[in-house]
Amino acid sequence: MTVASFHGSANQQELAEEIFRLMTTQGALFAVDAPIRQSLDNLAEYLAGKYQRDRNEIAAEIDAALTVNDQLFTRQESEQGVLFITSRQGAYVPRSTVDTHSFKKRLHDPENPLPVDDISVVVSTSRPAITTVEPVFISDYWQVQAGMSPVTPVLVEAMGHASTIAAVPVSPEVVAEAEPVVVEEIAATPEPVVATPEPVAVEPEPVVAEVVAAKPEPVAAAPESVKSSREAAGERSPLLNLPEGLTLDLSLPIEQILADQGERLEQILAHRLDQDALRRIVSFGRSYYPEASVTNLGKNDLRRIRDYILERNEPLLDTEIIADLYHHSPRQADYEGFRFSLNYRLHREKDFEFVGVEGARLWSTKGLPPIGGKRVKAAEMGQITSYLVEGFDNSLELQSAEAIRTSGSITRLLSFFEWEYGVLPFDASIAALVPTPMLPDQRSAVLRFESPQHYTTYLVEVRYPTGNRGGWLQGLEEFFRDHLVPGAMITISRGAEPNLFMISYEEAPEASDRLLTLDEKKNKFAFANLSYFCAVDADQVPSQSRYGRLKNLKSLPMGERRKSETVLEHVFEVMGEQVGSRSEPRYTLGLDDMLLAFNVLRPGSRSLLEHLLAHSDPFSSEADGRYLFTPAPREDEDTAEEVEDEEGNLQPTRRRFGRYSDDDE
Template sequence: MTATTGTLADEVWRLMTAQGILFAVDAPIRQTLSNLVEFFAARLQRDPDSVRAELEAALAADERFTREEINGQVVFVTSRQGRYVPPETTDTHTFKQRLYEPEKPLPIDDLSVVVSTSRPALTTVEPVYISDYWIEQARLVAAAKAAEQVAPVEAPAPAEGAPVVVEQPVAEVKPSPAVAEVATPPVEVETTAEVVGSSEPAVTEPVATEVALPSEPAEPSTVIVVEGVAIDLRLSPAEIVAEHGSLLERVLTERLEQDPLRRIVSFGRLHYPEANLVSFGKNDLRKIRDYIIERNEPLLDTEIIADLYYHNPRQPDYEAFRFSLNYRLSREKDFEFVGVEGANIWSTKGLPSIGSKRVKAAEMGQLTSYLIEGFDDSLADQSAEAIAASGSVTRFLTFFEWEYGVLPLDAAMTALLPKPVFADQRSAVLRFDSPQHFSSYLVEVRYPTGNRGGWLQGLEDFFHEHLVPGALITISRTDAVNVFSIGYEEADETTARLLTFDEKKNKFSFANMTFYCMVDDDLLPEQNRYGKLRNLKAFAMGERRKAEMILEHVCETMGERSGSRDQPMYRVTFDDVFIAYNVLRPASRSFLQALLDSHPSVAADPAAPGSFLFTPPPVERGADEAEDEEDLPIQPTLRRRSGRYIEDDE
């Protein structure tokens, strides 16, 4: 789907969702193609046939729309939440059948685990129907137990004066293979001697009968097969885990989830018997929530246990208590897990948000969506294996990252930061320490979901106090899995007139700034080189997600104008487009290159490699219309001190 078709599809989607504003979020919103063609043809003043072709192409390429034909008319369907998914009406719930003959029955020893022995509340005795399946299972279990044991046989004492007929079975007893190795000693079977015509009681004498055993018991196999993979049990546990750990962990998790009684509960990669959990009531949960709010930041489970329950790791029940706490909090909607593997961190409702409030989470997810669309080139200079081995990432700051204190969660950062513990985990909270300034910052990592990218937020104060756009920063691991260090290359004092953003006036301007860090001159927004940056329009964040519109605005602002008044042309270099585009929204070089190549109004300049020519569509102008350029006042000289700009005395 190209940017043009995406823009047209977005406009149609907004039009249809406005039509169904009072519909449910998953309710279908339908509109005929003929109505859409009539509306856009009148609006764009274009031929209906060409509009129809563009509409069909745009809506067919967009996954939010479904094409239908009703009574010979083409109808497009969507919903307020995106693509309309018809509800599933087939009733597949066969609880009666599964209860009567389960697909994966529980292991049983007798019918006592199937038929309850408790007295019913009814005064009348109701008949209990037992499936043939359970009766057969009980018979097989009883037969197996009988085969494992050889019980002594003793005849009953005869009545006085009655003849005694004695049966002396001396037969070979063949045990089942399961008990062949156990029944090694001979078994004595009591038999009764035959006494005829005597009133004396029978005399019993033991007759030894040896059980026939295999001459050479079969050697047990040391190989088990798990989902087609042979595992040799002669290996050490460490070797088995190193080779088959992921397979065994997945199979164990699946088997525990299939247990209908939930006898083993799980939290992440940890499992524990449900019957041994420590109970936490509503008062405990309220106390934990109040303590987290009092500390005003997400807390580790170890801190909660130590401060509220006075447990320490030396106590024998510490790990059981810790697991019970985490499992209980994971089942409460008022608590959110924001930890990583090895550090269980909990947040709750009522805590202040981490990072700048000027950019909403939904907007940042759309602005960083290029990372999951195949335009992530962060591993061009350093591989993921090298990052994992070194434990650090070095990168340059763009203006957008510096201004809002965010970093895209690209492949390089993903290789450095810990992975989420749960599949549905939304975010994680880490701590970034600055050894150069003895300061610490909470950073929230927002993981990518669906068609939205991920990012880090919470570094706005650090960037504004110590860095400038274009600065070189390094993020490294520490001994703690949830703590990272952030630093920069120090340099001599430098004063330059750099781009700033006045949020009150909602406009860009230049001001003198003094910094002490190493920078990339191509990314430093200095007035002498990139003076046109102040003419950029500070679009709302919702509009900045329109990649094509931002590109056109950047080309007009940064390019050298030529051509006629009615048909201007702008020549712009890739470096100018890259630095200006990253003022308004984050973008990688590969994403920007693909955007330039796919835009119908942008073409490569054959006379100057690395330059592009942008020819905007012709716009009808009035006879008396004139272009006015605003004379901007000279900005005062400002110096960065303690996170604020102050005017110099000079």
């Protein structure tokens, strides 16, 4: 409200405006038409204290100012005194309680009451017939064919004849819009146009028929060129061109299309779904599902699943979790949907890790014991096996990857490092045998290895290569140490399930020998008497009778074993033959012995050693196929140590460059 909206003198207008502002502030949360009441005594007491004036004098001024502005304030007198009423929208108008539209009144007092002489019009036991029909949508094409709908230009061009068009009853407005197209098509038709024999009573006369009747000339036939173009336009091409540059021939069988372009189509589909900002379709692996239909799992569900996995003390299949915790059966209609929801929700939680493969979806959680122990850290093992991703993998020399996939098995030699720590490098031969990662961000998978010769089962963790880190398998230490020795031949083959594998070896009569072992308490290599019942490659068994110097190898920390050149130099100094002098030592060693000793300290391939020998300055080749190592000259350290020779006798040596030298003092 403005000052101009109020009446009276200037002082009365200002006073009325101030009081209206006070009262609307009081009812700021009221409805716009709700009454706001205030007594004259309260207003006078408030303003008298504010302006330091006489209460009775200012009360008289308030009464006069608000009475003059009766268009905004309503004055009421009661036992409590004088009240003024207003509202946020201005003058207060009381709401009317008169019911002008009563259903009760219309029910009992209709305008045209029924006669009471025939009670059947009021009460009847029979159900009246339904005379109305619910509308049903019918395609325009079929309406045109039945003569029930106007023809659009697209339908006219597709049909090719206008004999049915004239029989279509339409409204004048529709005909006015379609008249040019319909007349032109009628002129090109070879048949006469006939009007509708049964016009609909509720619609106007067919306007199209009148337009045709006004043409006295006979209808000419369409030229052959028009017919050919119309037929060409009506035929669909079997080729489908996708924006990604892929062309599909839809006339081919679906099996052939999927065989030729299935992988490419899957990539296009995944890319299209990833670009959807609303994420209406979500995925888990190669499965897709509407996000709105995904079952939600609360905190209690996640806690139950995690506790159950910890209770079983091993990763569990999604089917086991569903059957044991939710009692769902694969025969239920919503089973696959719930299974997708479970996998999708667990994959989004940080406490769970997917360790399954395609066809066997396993879930692990925090708190489970590590598979394979902690003797070798994952970061160190990834750097040790990095030679496999650097191009020094020759595991497919004897058997191709395709042959491994076809046969489903591989046979390999067990080195000392693999036997000691229960690991297998993830080389190309193993990669051709085990399943690939199911998820893009999956770093590991858990497989089950069974030994049919001993009826034992082992959980094996597969660490997939990532970037410049190599991969490996761990968890077979117990099987290797109980039944095998370094140099044994093992066979790994696929089982009946995607995550099941069989591990076996060729049995042989009992044999005993002093073989190389690692004393972890002293952190030193030593020879011990071992009996074994497996077939071995005699040249690769680290026995004392043939490789007595192996016990002089230093059990280097894993951090130093990552450096291939450092390990190779140490192998030369321990296993090599000294051909130099004390001041200028030189060592010579054959490639086979070098490879065996190198695999005692860390995994390595023949191609890796050949690369180091060919591209490192301290190494050179000799005419007899042996290699020569010439250490860089350095000052001798003062520390002297004793090592055992091949016969087990202690011989003094001087430690040189952090390694052992055969020269005595």
